[in-house]
Amino acid sequence: MSDDQVQVIDARLLSKHYGRYTAVDAVDVKIRRGEFWGLLGPNGAGKTTFLRMITGAIAPSSGSLRVLEYPVPAQARPMRRRIGVVPQLDNLDPDFSVIENLRTYAGYFGLSGPDLDTHIEGLLEFAALESKRDARISALSGGMQRRLSLVRALVNQPDLLILDEPTTGLDPQARQLMWQRLRELKSKGITVVLTTHYMEEAQRLCDRITIMDHGRLLDSASPSELIKRHIEPHVVEVYGDDAEAWHLGVGAGLADRSEQVGETWLYYALDEEPLVDALKASHGISYLHRPANLEDVFVKLTGRELREA
Amino acid sequence: MAVTWVQLLDSLRGGRWRAVWWRNFRVWQRLAGPAILGNFGEPLLYLLALGYGLGSFVGDMQGMRYIVFLASGIVVSSAMTTASFEGMYSAYTRMEVQRTWESILTTPLSVADVVFGEAVWGATKSVFSGVAILLVATVLGAVGDARAILVLPLVLLTGLCFASMSLVVTAVSRSYDFFLYYTTLVITPMLLIGGVFFPLDRMPQAIQIAAQGLPLTHAVALIRPLVIGTIPHHVALHLLVLGLYTLVPLMLAVRLVNRRMGG
Numbered sequence A: 001m002s003d004d005q006v007q008v009i010d011a012r013l014l015s016k017h018y019g020r021y022t023a024v025d026a027v028d029v030k031i032r033r034g035e036f037w038g039l040l041g042p043n044g045a046g047k048t049t050f051l052r053m054i055t056g057a058i059a060p061s062s063g064s065l066r067v068l069e070y071p072v073p074a075q076a077r078p079m080r081r082r083i084g085v086v087p088q089l090d091n092l093d094p095d096f097s098v099i100e101n102l103r104t105y106a107g108y109f110g111l112s113g114p115d116l117d118t119h120i121e122g123l124l125e126f127a128a129l130e131s132k133r134d135a136r137i138s139a140l141s142g143g144m145q146r147r148l149s150l151v152r153a154l155v156n157q158p159d160l161l162i163l164d165e166p167t168t169g170l171d172p173q174a175r176q177l178m179w180q181r182l183r184e185l186k187s188k189g190i191t192v193v194l195t196t197h198y199m200e201e202a203q204r205l206c207d208r209i210t211i212m213d214h215g216r217l218l219d220s221a222s223p224s225e226l227i228k229r230h231i232e233p234h235v236v237e238v239y240g241d242d243a244e245a246w247h248l249g250v251g252a253g254l255a256d257r258s259e260q261v262g263e264t265w266l267y268y269a270l271d272e273e274p275l276v277d278a279l280k281a282s283h284g285i286s287y288l289h290r291p292a293n294l295e296d297v298f299v300k301l302t303g304r305e306l307r308e309a
Numbered sequence B: 001m002a003v004t005w006v007q008l009l010d011s012l013r014g015g016r017w018r019a020v021w022w023r024n025f026r027v028w029q030r031l032a033g034p035a036i037l038g039n040f041g042e043p044l045l046y047l048l049a050l051g052y053g054l055g056s057f058v059g060d061m062q063g064m065r066y067i068v069f070l071a072s073g074i075v076v077s078s079a080m081t082t083a084s085f086e087g088m089y090s091a092y093t094r095m096e097v098q099r100t101w102e103s104i105l106t107t108p109l110s111v112a113d114v115v116f117g118e119a120v121w122g123a124t125k126s127v128f129s130g131v132a133i134l135l136v137a138t139v140l141g142a143v144g145d146a147r148a149i150l151v152l153p154l155v156l157l158t159g160l161c162f163a164s165m166s167l168v169v170t171a172v173s174r175s176y177d178f179f180l181y182y183t184t185l186v187i188t189p190m191l192l193i194g195g196v197f198f199p200l201d202r203m204p205q206a207i208q209i210a211a212q213g214l215p216l217t218h219a220v221a222l223i224r225p226l227v228i229g230t231i232p233h234h235v236a237l238h239l240l241v242l243g244l245y246t247l248v249p250l251m252l253a254v255r256l257v258n259r260r261m262g263g
């Protein structure tokens, strides 16, 4: 078996039940070394539950799981020596400063000494937190806290990084910085598992994306392959007061598929020309022509209704 | 239960619990000033007010000045309260509010490492307070002789015992309010009938028998003689009782925290 075929995560028929509720339902996942894998799904889909089984934080109800070749949860403790975890909600230590957070966390791995100090300096720089080294956690912005969580997960130089919504709640600048850092980590060959609700983030960062809902995996492929597989290449959005009339009179016949979402009509087409020509001809109709994207796939697979989770 | 036992033994052998202890110690260090002031100030006030004030009414107790009797009792009761409060309110804060345990459990530490580290930390704080009280009592002339130093390992054990018991309560607690049950129903009665403030021998028979089932009574029986300068009797028995009251709760706490944290 060649090196890059080693499975970093190998989950088979992995399930988690809470009473009669099934949070994760017979999931099969294989993650190769060096892969950047995105797990997408609506609120309550079971993403966090799945990740917490991977780290050995919760025990699966059934199925088998190997992480970095360790059977989990049986050997989760030694396995965790080699992974980094960024939880969905920050759990930085409010009793400590930034640098003390990193040192203390490193202490849980039994790490200390000059090598660690050098490594921590590098991490502070990586997180753009050099000027905040002695600041309390409460004095950091949300973006800074998230970056500190990221570099805290790197103190033990992990082979596998598990990121549960690392950019939720960040402003666009902070998110861009996070993306840049995650790409740098990927280029170093670290295997990354990421969950996110930002389609653009998944599309940009991930080699492979899996869409999950109600505890089950719906489909799995590269972002472009997923789009190709599920959505016609062209999407035209028509909106405004006259949209409905236009749809009934003209639009409905010109697309391969169409649907109404709120005030907007969405048209999916292999060939966009007839639609766009007709829209140009009918003055006063507002429209947007764009390529199909991951969000179209996400919504098609998981539906449009709001989740209560 | 066997699995819990294995996990606990593994934790003892691995020594990883020390990282949890060290984390708490570092936080304590930041606020050491007020903490140390409290360690000295509180027993000083108690000993002055009760020892001299109440002592002047009480006269001698079991053949010693009341302040001597009281000082040797307070060493024990403060070990109990210090470890208990650390194991309840502070540990609960780390478990539930700050989610410190959750972060520790994403590293190569187990629930047993966390629980044992917390218990030893609570016991350590008992020793801090024990040292302070012994110093205050020495200055007030309420300590027999140098053998009083021997109480420190016993205070550590007493602290470990009560920290472990309170961690069981913490493991099943849903809020800070819940601790009032334990404090009111367990800690306070023990404080009153454990022989800290007055001897048990003139209490009703039933209470005397009940008191023999409580860990605090046995801690007092070990520690008081050494503070006042005599030799404790039935040492093995007292150690056994304290040991059981440490080990059983420790295992229970590991089990309950494992369940609570999702294991």
Ligand SMILES: Nc1ncnc2c1ncn2[C@@H]1O[C@H](COP(=O)(O)OP(=O)(O)OP(=O)(O)O)[C@@H](O)[C@H]1O
Binding pocket: A018, A021, A022, A023, A041, A042, A043, A044, A045, A046, A047, A048, A049, A050, A088, A309
């Ligand atoms: N300890 C628990 N007890 C009972 N139900 C739980 C527990 N943990 C999770 N669940 C349920 O399992 C389901 C999946 O939750 P999970 O947190 O994995 O979803 P998620 O995909 O991470 O959602 P989000 O995007 O909102 O973070 C939810 O319905 C949740 O209520």
Ligand SMILES: [Mg+2]
Binding pocket: A047, A048, A049, A088, A164
């Ligand atoms: Mg989640």
